[in-house]
Amino acid sequence: MPGNLFDQTENSEEEARRLFYVAITRARKQLVVSYAANDLKEKEQEPSKFVAELRDSGLMEEVIQQFEKQTIDAFLQTTMQSLAVQLPESLLDSPFIDSLLEKYSLSVTHLNAYLHCPVSFYFNNFIRVPSAKSPNMTFGSAVHHALEVMFKKMNDTPDKQFHDVGQFIKDFKWYMRKHEDSFLPATFERKIEYGEQILSNYYAKYINYWNKITSVEKNYTVEPRIAYIADSANHCIRLLSVASAYVSTVAGVCGDPGLADGPLS
16 A cells, blocks of 8 residues: 555554565565556656665665556556446435535536546545545645645735745745655655746746736535536536526636526427
8 A cells, every 4th residue: 555545653654664574575486566657647656665765775676667558558458447337326315415515615626526537526525535645746736735825815915916936935835844744755855846946937937927817716616416517619617407407607608609598498
């Protein structure tokens, strides 16, 4: 399991180290420890802490193995076939879910997650199954946080001025330190340095070009039995109320006269 799946304490780390030791000492003739350098979305992955320690010790030979795309596709087809997910209707249609939806606020990020995979959205946002903290995702969220804070503060000032690059970097570092457990110690310091470099350059390049007439990511209250439809052709997001069969536009402007708000015909 990923080393950052659960909160780590000194005792839990030592227990995990003992389990890792037991696992690697079961080998009689040869031991191969492997991990994927990139995930299925081509994002770089970090080895677990114990694998990194083995690699840095020099006691094992490190071999980077490259595979042809055809080989990987054949492997995925034979060993990792995804089965059609069929959940009991009672699990998805329950008073508990309705109660959560009453207070739920849908962001653009969550909307994209739902459109990508409704089942994954359900478990990640409602059941909240524990998942490993991704270093790359945390880094991206820190950048997003720094930009969001800067634009919010700009909107709150009478003269509509962005704060300086120092505060911009400070907000980035604050988020990174708050979620430091997503990284290995050495990786964390490298990401801090990298983030400071790219954000300083980004700020210097675009500070005079950012549009000050902005609205930071807007949320929409979700009612039960509501379907959100992203209409990319007309650049808008549509709402369909299952109960009343009423369609309305919640984001963007739908130019097609046939998409006017009103009862679904």
